Amino acid sequence: MNYRHSFHAGNSADVVKHSLLIALVQALQQKPSALTLIDTHAGCGLYDLGGEEAKRTGEATQGVVRAFADTNPLLDDYRAAVRAVNDGAEPHLYPGSPRILAQLLRPQDILILNEKHAQDAIALRDAMRGTHAAVHERDAYELWLAMLPTRTPRGVVLVDPPYEQTDERARITATLAAAHRKWAHGVTVIWYPLKDRVTHVRWKNQLRNLGIPKFLSVEHWLYDSDQPDIYNGAGLFIVNPPYAFTQALPRMQEPLRAALAPEGHRGKITADWLRE
Template identity: 40%
Template sequence: MNYRHAFHAGNFADLVKHAALTQILAQLMAQPGPLSVIDTHAGRGLYDLAGPEARKSGEAQAGIVRLMAATDAPAEFGTLTAAVMTLNSGGAVRRYPGSPWLIAQALRAGDSYLACELRPEEHAALRDLMKPKRGVRTLCADGYDAAVAQAPAVGQVLVLIDPPFEQADDYRRIVETLASVRRRNRDAVALVWLPLKDLETFDAFLRDLEDEVRAPALVAETRMRPLSDPLKMNGCALVLPGAPDEMVAPLRAICGWTARTLGEGGEARVYTV
């Protein structure tokens, strides 16, 4: 996968990730006390779907454009589709919100958001976008290290981990980061996005997570096609250590609709490890 998310913005995986993000934000914000959100791989925060990258891949046309035209999408997509409508003034879908935009829009007084982005050019765009947002800091740094160093020791914490998986050690670093954050704050919740290529890689990640993080985790698989070609991204998965059980139904609705409607013989699975 090309690191520059502009090629992939608004694709099926973004729909799953961002709809789930809005759902878990709403559930955590319904609890008393402020929420701290740490985003380890924030990207630039807002994407031009009319740009050359998005037009070259065509992934947004097969993702967010189809969702916006759908009449049978579940209510769990509502916050995401409302944000897209607002960004595009109700017209054609030309702009798509990344996780920083969605998180910043949801923040209440007292909440905080740390958006980390390692690539200087992406961080520069993110920093400019987030300047007017209350409670938001951006950091041009390694997001794994920042999450461990800056996660509050007490209170509600949500860590969003969505790496490009260009580095061979991304799976290992996710586990190490979550284990360290959970040692620091036992109430921390995480939302991790992963590609689904082959089950051997994914199952190995889940085994490492169980061994080292030692917290129940919800797993939501969106299989867009049978996992028969490990060189293709055949779907995506969300792994949510520490997430409330109330996330099960939203995940089933989000992943199920995406797999059935946008996939090719797709299916969804939601379970706990």
């Protein structure tokens, strides 16, 4: 599956991913010690929802536009993060994970971004001008391991690949296993699309067999039954989610589901431990 950020900016997957990412970082920031935030597949950082690529799919209408039309206060932090990069009341620009993480930084925190695609890396540096982010242009999986353990006592690694390569899941699995050996207490967040359930269940079992404790799976299924050969939703694998986040997560699931449910479908958001 090819999932380039620019074609899907602001879609339902972004709403769920960024809402939960904000909540997770805020939960970690309840403690004063410094955080290192690492985004291995950072993309361009900022996206024009009126641009050619975003308009080609039109997916923002089923994502951020729906979230802005919703009034549930549990989505306020997400809407505030999007408003921060827009002048008007309606979203015309969409912040990728780098811009959202930059908004969350405290003076003691560190933000490290990586984007291997040369043109996207140029756009990323432009989008992050004026922030304190370090931008790299390296192989994502090499950088992931090279940055561990983090210089600060705590940290988060966000792994959000386009799934362009047939071995993407295998590389994630191998790198996560190696990363956990180097940094067992760190928080890792892995985004993934949901398309072929058989492939996904097989990968889920492979990750479960790594034996990593405190391994959470959050999945957003858009439709009430699988739609063959199309995008059915997305999820996050989270290693070592903070307690404050897991306590807040059940309250967030229903507002996100309700805001994003396609017409004629209820959809669902589940949260289950692979290992606890």
